[in-house]
Amino acid sequence: MNRLRIAEIFGPTIQGEGAVIGVPTVFVRAGGCDYRCSWCDSLHAVDSKFRHDWKMMSAADIFAEVEHLSGGVPLAVSLSGGNPAIQDFSPLIALGHAKGYRFVMETQGSVAQSWFSDLSTLILSPKPPSSGETVDWAKFDDCINQAKQAETVMKIVIFDEADYDWARNVAARYPDLPLYLQPGNHTPPPPEAEDAEIDMDGIMHRYEWLIDKTLGDHWYTPTILPQLHVLVWGNKRGV
Ligand SMILES: C[S@@+](CC[C@H](N)C(=O)[O-])C[C@H]1O[C@@H](n2cnc3c(N)ncnc32)[C@H](O)[C@@H]1O
Numbered sequence: 370m371n372r373l374r375i376a377e378i379f380g381p382t383i384q385g386e387g388a389v390i391g392v393p394t395v396f397v398r399a400g401g402c403d404y405r406c407s408w409c410d411s412l413h414a415v416d417s418k419f420r421h422d423w424k425m426m427s428a429a430d431i432f433a434e435v436e437h438l439s440g441g442v443p444l445a446v447s448l449s450g451g452n453p454a455i456q457d458f459s460p461l462i463a464l465g466h467a468k469g470y471r472f473v474m475e476t477q478g479s480v481a482q483s484w485f486s487d488l489s490t491l492i493l494s495p496k497p498p499s500s501g502e503t504v505d506w507a508k509f510d511d512c513i514n515q516a517k518q519a520e521t522v523m524k525i526v527i528f529d530e531a532d533y534d535w536a537r538n539v540a541a542r543y544p545d546l547p548l549y550l551q552p553g554n555h556t557p558p559p560p561e562a563e564d565a566e567i568d569m570d571g572i573m574h575r576y577e578w579l580i581d582k583t584l585g586d587h588w589y590t591p592t593i594l595p596q597l598h599v600l601v602w603g604n605k606r607g608v
């Protein structure tokens with residue numbers, strides 16, 4: 370059976386971001402990413418220098434761990450990373466569906482897969498200018514098309530004015546996708562990341578700025594949310 374690069378599996382915790390915020394969730398974090406966002410908060414699952422901490426696991430191994438963590442009680446499984454879309458998660462999703470689990474996935478929208486249609490929610494998170502990455506919109510559109518009947522939403526991280534202006538343009542381009550705006554968190558790189566004091570004042574300040582800016586522009590379609598797990602647990606891993 371094909372094996373998948375997995376950086377960590379953890380939970381149940383609450384989904385801390387976006388459309389399904391607060392929902393009890395087990396996270397399966399894939400190892401490896403085709404992007405290198407300047408502010409990535411999950412570098413331990415991105416940079417290949419951390420690959421010695423990743424495990425090669427079959428879908429059956431992964432699902433056994435998900436079942437163990439959840440006590441065999443079906444819940445939402447969030448596929449994140451890294452970019453989970455560069456690997457084939459369809460066998461895991463099939464195993465989960467047979468036991469009543471549902472799957473949500475977070476991806477930047479750079480790689481489309483036919484199995485996106487097996488997800489209950491596809492969260493597309495195109496990267497704004499502050500990330501240093503450039504979106505390939507043709508690939509992004511492929512992702513939307515592959516999702517078919519799966520609920521598809523967009524989540525944009527905003528650090529500054531330029532990101533905000535960019536988000537407004539993206540929103541105009543995709544008026545049918547529900548939009549979530551999330552203030553950025555300046556996370557130090559691993560291994561310091563976990564123990565570092567979080568800049569709670571900075572996060573709250575950027576959140577307030579984002580609310581004021583959005584509402585000040587009479588832009589009422591996005592939902593504006595902070596990373597709830599960061600407010601509760603800081604930059605701790607595995608929560
Ligand atoms: C770590 S990424 C993994 C999934 C996928 N690679 C992606 O970017 O969508 C999960 C989510 O965290 C967001 N994120 C990453 N670093 C962040 C930061 N420093 N502050 C706020 N959100 C961040 C990403 O934009 C994405 O929406």
Ligand SMILES: Nc1nc2[nH]cc(C(=O)O)c2c(=O)[nH]1
Nearest residue numbers: 382383384385386449598608
């Ligand atoms: N609780 C919790 N919620 C999250 N939502 C997205 C996360 C991610 O890193 O993809 C994440 C995470 O790492 N933890």
Ligand code: SF4
Nearest residue numbers: 402404405406409451
């Ligand atoms: S795309 Fe996601 S996982 Fe990859 S570097 Fe950017 S934020 Fe990190």
Ligand SMILES: [Mg+2]
Nearest residue numbers: 410411449596
């Ligand atoms: Mg995260």
